[in-house]
Amino acid sequence: KQWYQRRVRGFSCVYCLNKILKMGISVKDVNAHEFTKALADFLKRTGKVKVPEWSDIVKLGRHKELSPYDEDWFYIRAASVARHLYIRAPVGIGAMTKLYGGKKRNGTAPSHNCRCSQTILRRVVQSLESLKMVEQDANTGG
Numbered sequence: 001k002q003w004y005q006r007r008v009r010g011f012s013c014v015y016c017l018n019k020i021l022k023m024g025i026s027v028k029d030v031n032a033h034e035f036t037k038a039l040a041d042f043l044k045r046t047g048k049v050k051v052p053e054w055s056d057i058v059k060l061g062r063h064k065e066l067s068p069y070d071e072d073w074f075y076i077r078a079a080s081v082a083r084h085l086y087i088r089a090p091v092g093i094g095a096m097t098k099l100y101g102g103k104k105r106n107g108t109a110p111s112h113n114c115r116c117s118q119t120i121l122r123r124v125v126q127s128l129e130s131l132k133m134v135e136q137d138a139n140t141g142g
Helices: 013-022 032-046 073-088 093-099 118-130
Strands: 102-106 109-114
Touching: 032 073, 073 093, 073 118, 093 118
Parallel strands: none
Antiparallel strands: 102 109
């Protein structure tokens, strides 16, 4: 019963616990890495996401040298895109290419930023639309 008497920022612990329990937990409250892994695992287990047949040979951008090592990269990218759209909607494909882009190494010349593949992001968003997790914005179309 001592924890009833403790004070946290001017409020009793009972008040804080009741306030936390009444509030819902959103995507913003969860660690991004853990949420993305959990959602990717869910998308893989349900089997409703159609992975393209070219997913094992494609690069994620022209700044990459090899295709991804992880076989589940499409599910992980879909989970990441779903989280990003939940937090910062409406976002178009062009804006997401900047987000998932990286550094292109030009040998002895200076490195520059490079965007990722639009086709891959478009396919990911289309697969999320088929699951009704994402929909187009009526005002902007993005």
